Amino acid sequence: MRFCVSSQVVRLAYIKGRVHGLNKPIERVLWCQIKLDEPLKPEPGQFVMLWIPGQGEIPLSISDYSVDEGILELVIAKVGKVTTYIHERLKEGDLVALRGPYGRGFSVVRESTCLIVAGGCGLAPFPFLVRKLLEARSSVDVILGFKTASEVFHVAKFVHLARRTFVATDDGSYGLKGTVVDVIKDVVDIKGYDIVYVCGKEKMMKAVVDLCREHNVRCEASLERYMKCGIGICGACVLDPLGLRVCRDGPVFSSTILALIEDFGQSWRDHCGRKIPIPES
């Protein structure tokens, strides 16, 4: 059948798996390992749609994936109906279903000097990216930003892989005091990097992208939008004026493209598709 040929490229039917490990590094974040029935071929920065039968389906960044064990790692923040159910009810051994991997991920550059900048749960896709960058003989520095000490998590995942890891909190209760943007400006020399990867709140990403452009440093950012279909059909996650879909043309975009996106750092769409300003915090 003709349709089958293409589904080798973009796979949509659910892949089943069982919850292999669960742990809450902080109250509002769940770290979840899923042992899959079938192998995936994900790239860092791609996402999956996780279906909890009877509850709903949500997009989640691939946090890490082990080819040998077939184990997928996800970082799940408690934000809505489905994630609250996952936080409160999901247990080891539960059957889950997912489709993907979808979207375009980060460029894995070879033998380069890289900087990763993450705000809060925006660190989700980076454990996988760091491993892939190291496999490609690149070196990686990491800047992690959190609101306060009680929100800090996953630092150890980066410390033992990255060349240098900086942690900052807004109130200075853990690590450096300030935002990730402050760390870029005051602590590291941004011009010394071949590429900067950023994920977190969009206003922060906009600031990082602008800084990189100012210093002529290549930059990639992973965007978040309300998603329905996840495969580029429904138009829920469109970016104006280019008509780029975060789910299929992204979620990772280069700073060259982002310079042309008037919505970046400004607006997104509600569940009906009305454009609304991105909230400040």
Next chain:
Amino acid sequence: MSVHTEVALAGLRLRNPLILASGILGSTASLLVRAGSAGAGAVTTKSITKEPRSGFENPVIYELEYGLLNAIGLANPGMDFFKKELKRAKQLLRIPLIASVAGSRPEEYADLAARAEEAGADAVELNLSCPHVKGMGLDVGHDPKLVREIVEAVKGSVNCPVLAKLSPNVTNIVEVGKAAIDGGADVLVAINTVRAMVIDVDSKKPVLSNKYGGLSGPAIHPIAVRCVYELYEAVGDTVPIIGVGGVMDWRDAVELMLAGARAVGIGTALYTYGLKAFKVILKGIVNYVKEQGFRNLMDITGLAHKYS
């Protein structure tokens, strides 16, 4: 000898017969423009309702080997917001802009159509066929009397061509098509998706949150061919038909044209192959028409009726 790809459709002039079908990529001006740049002959918006609709909860889509099952739930920002998108699309597009509207009552359709035309739509398509939203689409589109009333009301409120999009989920599509023509429809569009369901055997639950959805893609192509054939047999060239349903390549498109379609809607193929589907399919149709010794793409419309 070159082949003319232009198609005339109830006063609309299309540079080629491939139309972005409603429901896919038509949610913003930017996406409509992208489809236009990719080679579409005309573009159709996602269906717009009076009030904003957030649609159904996820999962709203599921892929099968032979097609896509969806129940997005007519998610749209409502006509008040969407008029801005229509205006922008009209400014940027060099091809006809078709606004799809969905409602429950004739006056509602008439009002939506009038506002769409005012905002710049070159034609309006009446969604009489969405199979998964209560009280809208198919719920009104299966009743020939109501279809006639809706089309009549819309014809009384706009000057632009009115397209009636029909459902295959009826006993007799010709009866509904004729009712639309009696109401004054300028073009028939056939078909919308086929009402369907998928159940996950592990959880023993329907996959879509809405349980029911609409099936598109290769699975429904032969149904579309049958519907277009039946409609053309009944109405001939009096009212042009846009054939929609599982067009994945030029053969599928040509099949619908031979059955009686003057133009062809593209939807699921844009998911499967991306936006390049427009150019690839058009090239195939042009080659076929040339090889068959015709000058115009329109020349092959309805030819299957001659040989049967």
